[in-house]
Amino acid sequence: MAPAYPQLTTYLNEAGTDGYLINADGEDSNQYYLSGFRAMGNFVTLYVNGEVRLLVPDMAYARANTEGDGDSVRRFSEFDYGSKVLEHGPARAGPIVTTEFLAENDIDSVSVPASFPNGAADVLRAHGVNVVTDYDDTVGDIRALKTEVEIEHIRETQRANESAMAVAERMLERAAVESGVLHLDGEVLTSERVRRAIEVTLLEEGCALDECIVASGAEGATAHAVGTGPISAGDPVIVDIFPRNKESQYFGDVTRTFVKGEPDAKVREWYEVTREAYETALETIQPGVTGEAVNEAVCDVFEREGYPTLRTDEATEDGFTSATGHGVGLDVHEKPKLSWGGGELRPGHVVTVEPGLYEQGIGGVRLEDLVVVTETGYENLTDYSRELGVM
Structure with missing residues (x-):
């Protein structure tokens, strides 16, 4: 279980967003710091209501449950990822799955680091999610x-x-x-x-x-x-x-x-x-x-x-x-x-x-x-x- 981060909660309140979202691989230090999980491919970490919730590829699911710090872990297949790949292509399928993951968590708006993938942000916005860039690197401040x-x-x-x-x-x-x-x-x-x-x-x-x-x-x-x-x-x-x-x-x-x-x-x-x-x-x-x-x-x-x-x-x-x-x-x-x-x-x-x-x-x-x-x-x-x- 991940610790709560009051500074991050304060930032979200000031930014007026529902959660903090990171889409990166485990080599990204902010991603690793929040999730406690090191994976080769990209996965999603959502910080909301003092909890860390993970959305990971199916191959990483078992490890994320045993090695990561997520309060909860969901896998891509739970959101019908395969059919979305066939319908929309792999570049859009992951972000579309992310929008459904956010909806499940009652998230309408997210703050994201400046390194957040532009393509993923476009898909989120197209599906009605307000994406706000955190140029101050709040997680970096916490890590310091x-x-x-x-x-x-x-x-x-x-x-x-x-x-x-x-x-x-x-x-x-x-x-x-x-x-x-x-x-x-x-x-x-x-x-x-x-x-x-x-x-x-x-x-x-x-x-x-x-x-x-x-x-x-x-x-x-x-x-x-x-x-x-x-x-x-x-x-x-x-x-x-x-x-x-x-x-x-x-x-x-x-x-x-x-x-x-x-x-x-x-x-x-x-x-x-x-x-x-x-x-x-x-x-x-x-x-x-x-x-x-x-x-x-x-x-x-x-x-x-x-x-x-x-x-x-x-x-x-x-x-x-x-x-x-x-x-x-x-x-x-x-x-x-x-x-x-x-x-x-x-x-x-x-x-x-x-x-x-x-x-x-x-x-x-x-x-x-x-x-x-x-x-x-x-x-x-x-x-x-x-x-x-x-x-």
């Missing part, structure tokens, strides 16, 4: 406030994440320098090779990820470049890992910067200033402070030291070229944000703190931890050395 159980899930993922980071660091430590390029066990050490070791470690820890960043040298200055090719001595290497736990579905996120050999004075200065910006962000985080205020405090540090930020030049490609952080949960990027327009932080918000400095053609440094906002400030969910990793 983590329970103790969710925080523990994220903490568990972050522990696995740190194990993977340690593997990457040990590979760089063990590497020898030959003609300015790193070699490990007789072979050139590449970003791809480090990334593969990270992925294997995470699989052994029960986590998975689509990609991670091992970007050295100039690639470290390119936003979200994953990194390719041999790693050179003296270049800063940004390692950014953001896996999802395969059981709980919650993400972790951590970044560290390493240098094999002696970093030049510029890289050391970048890291010292970035570390100060990181500590300033943590000192600013507390309930009632906005994410925008945290970002402003970080910009103050960088600008005082003469580095451009997006606040001073929104088109800059050098300096502090990102936001301070973002929420983490069922998505690796979710609410709240530590950036312009970032709203008030509340206990239970889990956010990254990830300042960095970058210069195109040269490289960059970044330091990222994952913290949870508490009643009195924050708790750092990350337990890994925060020094520039020089080896």
Whole structure:
């Protein structure tokens, strides 16, 4: 049985709609959060009168009953889905079945997320259902406030994440320098090779990820470049890992910067200033402070030291070229944000703190931890050395 969501009920009352409707597969985080069910194909979740009611394809019916959080579960065949496919085609049959499901629940109007399928919305409206788009992502707001159980899930993922980071660091430590390029066990050490070791470690820890960043040298200055090719001595290497736990579905996120050999004075200065910006962000985080205020405090540090930020030049490609952080949960990027327009932080918000400095053609440094906002400030969910990793 799903918990009641008073915030969602309040939203429905203010919007003047009867229920909240999601039509998506189980990979959609709002869908999974409300339904507790992960399915490959699309299904329907209706939140009404404090209850979650599911409408699923017949093949998913048994699993939805045993694995999902629905207070009730109906299947497509109960609404004569097969004949509707023959009469209207598969693209319209599902939404037509949904209109009958809504009618059964005395629903004349629904709020839907901005991602709701346009074709399904057209069919619902054609059958007299008023469809109102929730552009504020109310379910996303609810998801942003983590329970103790969710925080523990994220903490568990972050522990696995740190194990993977340690593997990457040990590979760089063990590497020898030959003609300015790193070699490990007789072979050139590449970003791809480090990334593969990270992925294997995470699989052994029960986590998975689509990609991670091992970007050295100039690639470290390119936003979200994953990194390719041999790693050179003296270049800063940004390692950014953001896996999802395969059981709980919650993400972790951590970044560290390493240098094999002696970093030049510029890289050391970048890291010292970035570390100060990181500590300033943590000192600013507390309930009632906005994410925008945290970002402003970080910009103050960088600008005082003469580095451009997006606040001073929104088109800059050098300096502090990102936001301070973002929420983490069922998505690796979710609410709240530590950036312009970032709203008030509340206990239970889990956010990254990830300042960095970058210069195109040269490289960059970044330091990222994952913290949870508490009643009195924050708790750092990350337990890994925060020094520039020089080896």
